[in-house]
Amino acid sequence: MAKVLYITANPMGEDRSFSIAAGNAFISSYKEVNPADEVVTIDLFKEYIPEIDGDVLGAWGKLAAGTQFDSLSAAEQKKVGRLAELVDQFVGADKYVFVTPMWNFSFPPVMKAYLDAVSVAGKTFKYTEQGPVGLLTDKKALHIQARGGFYSEGPACEMEMGHRYISVLMGFFGVPSLEGLFVEGHNAMPDKAAEIKEDAVKRAAELGSKF
Secondary structure, three states: EEEEEEEEEEOOOOOHHHHHHHHHHHHHHHHHHHHHHEEEEEEEOOOOOOOOOHHHHHHHHHOOOOOOOOOOHHHHHHHHHHHHHHHHHHHOOOEEEEEEEEEEOOOOOOHHHHHHHHHEEEEEEEEOOOOEEEEEOOOOOEEEEEEEEOOOOOOOOOOOEEEEEEEHHHHHOOOOOOEEEEEEEEOOOHHHHHHHHHHHHHHHHHHHOOO
């Protein structure tokens, strides 16, 4: 039995969100084919995802110097405790499904906060004399991304930084497989938006049965 984290970063439902529509089709298909697997949904717009701020950095410094967790302030305990929960949950999973729209060539800020939360030395990677080494070598990942324009090829290709960032980070973590499913052009061609969405949902369902 595998554990899957289904991680979404879109405040809109599938009626308005092309990424969520495709993501829901994927995960429904996946569950149908893999009924014994555990699927954990993490809606980043509803979960508490602490940003790495002064409290967090200060608390990490205190803990590194030998301060006990119980001696941290209430704010520090809440934030670093939650960050520890998130990275442990991430490490404990077998598969990751990231579902995002493209916002300003990347993804919503809450996804960056989440990825920061799970980027922890000794958990998802480690430092060695030869440089950093990823620790998640037995995982696999998928990124479902909706893009209103066209970024897979052509002059705008180099402007896409959301999937590129996730790809680089998964490689840094040692994850050997990252697939991408992209929904493109619905804003550029609004007359074909329904067709684009229908095709994306179909492709996502097919991928879900094989992931």
